[in-house]
Amino acid sequence: MAGDPASRRRAGVLGGRALSIIEGFVEPTLRLPRSEYLKIIGHCYDGLPDEACGLLAGRVQPGTNVADGRVEVVYPTANADASARTYSVDSRDLIKSIRAAEARGLELIGVFHSHTHTEAWPSPTDVRQAMEPSWLYVIVSLKDGDPVLRSFRITDGKIQETPVVLES
Amino acid sequence: MPVEVRLPTILRAHVGGAPSVTVEGSTVGELFNGLVSQYPGLKGQLITETGDLHKFVNVYRNDDDIRYTGRLDTPVEENDVVSIIPAVAGG
Numbered sequence: 655m656a657g658d659p660a661s662r663r664r665a666g667v668l669g670g671r672a673l674s675i676i677e678g679f680v681e682p683t684l685r686l687p688r689s690e691y692l693k694i695i696g697h698c699y700d701g702l703p704d705e706a707c708g709l710l711a712g713r714v715q716p717g718t719n720v721a722d723g724r725v726e727v728v729y730p731t732a733n734a735d736a737s738a739r740t741y742s743v744d745s746r747d748l749i750k751s752i753r754a755a756e757a758r759g760l761e762l763i764g765v766f767h768s769h770t771h772t773e774a775w776p777s778p779t780d781v782r783q784a785m786e787p788s789w790l791y792v793i794v795s796l797k798d799g800d801p802v803l804r805s806f807r808i809t810d811g812k813i814q815e816t817p818v819v820l821e822s
Numbered sequence: 823m824p825v826e827v828r829l830p831t832i833l834r835a836h837v838g839g840a841p842s843v844t845v846e847g848s849t850v851g852e853l854f855n856g857l858v859s860q861y862p863g864l865k866g867q868l869i870t871e872t873g874d875l876h877k878f879v880n881v882y883r884n885d886d887d888i889r890y891t892g893r894l895d896t897p898v899e900e901n902d903v904v905s906i907i908p909a910v911a912g913g
Contacts, residue, residue: 709910742911745880745887749907753885765910779913785832
C-alpha cells in the first residue's frame with residue numbers, strides 16, 4: 655500500500671516512466687472500506703489471466719469537482735478487451751454503474767484495474783487514456799504473492815500518487 | 823426535433839462550458855453533424871474521418887449504447903437524452 659518510505663523512493667525513480675514526473679503525494683487520500691477493498695481484490699483475481707476493471711463511486715466535495723476520497727461502493731465491471739494487456743470498461747456496465755450510483759446519491763469518482771505481471775503504476779497506455787482529471791485511478795498489481803494496490807491522479811499526462819487508507 | 827445531448831467534462835470547453843446542448847436531428851448521426859457545425863471544436867472528437875463513431879467515446883440514447891441500436895443511424899425522439907461518456911480504458 656502507498657505511504658511507506660520504500661514506496662516513495664520507488665515512486666521517485668524515473669526509469670521507463672519518463673512520461674511523468676512525481677511531485678509527492680497529493681490529495682485526496684483514497685479511503686477504502688475493507689468490504690470494498692476485498693471486492694476489488696477478489697474481482698482482480700477472478701479476472702485472471704486477463705486484466706480486471708471496475709468503477710469506484712463516492713461523493714464529490716461541495717463546490718469542487720474533486721472527490722472527497724472515500725469509496726462508498728465498488729462496481730466490478732467486465733473488461734470488454736478480455737486481454738491481459740489492456741482493459742476497457744464494458745459500455746453497458748459503465749452506464750449501469752452510473753445509474754446505480756446516482757440512485758444512491760453518489761457519482762463515479764474513479765476506476766480500478768489490475769496489472770497481471772507488472773507493478774502497480776500507470777502504464778503509458780493508462781496515462782494516455784485517462785480522460786477524467788478529477789478521478790482516482792487505482793491500480794492493483796498481481797505480479798507478486800500479495801496484491802499491491804496504489805492510487806493516482808492523472809492530469810495532463812502527469813502522474814501523482816495519493817495516499818491510501820483501509821477503513822474497517 | 824430538438825434533442826438534449828449531454829457532454830462529458832473533457833468536451834465541454836468546446837461548447838463554452840455547457841454540460842448539455844440541444845440539437846436538431848432524427849438520428850444520432852444528424853445530431854452529431856449539427857453539433858459539429860455549431861461547435862467546430864468537436865470535429866474529430868465524436869466521429870472519425872471515415873464517418874464512424876470514435877472508439878474512445880460511448881454514446882447512449884437514454885441508457886442504451888447506440889452500438890447496439892444502429893450506431894449513428896439510431897433514431898432519436900423528442901424527449902430522448904443522448905449522453906456522450908468517454909471510454910474508461912487503459913492497459
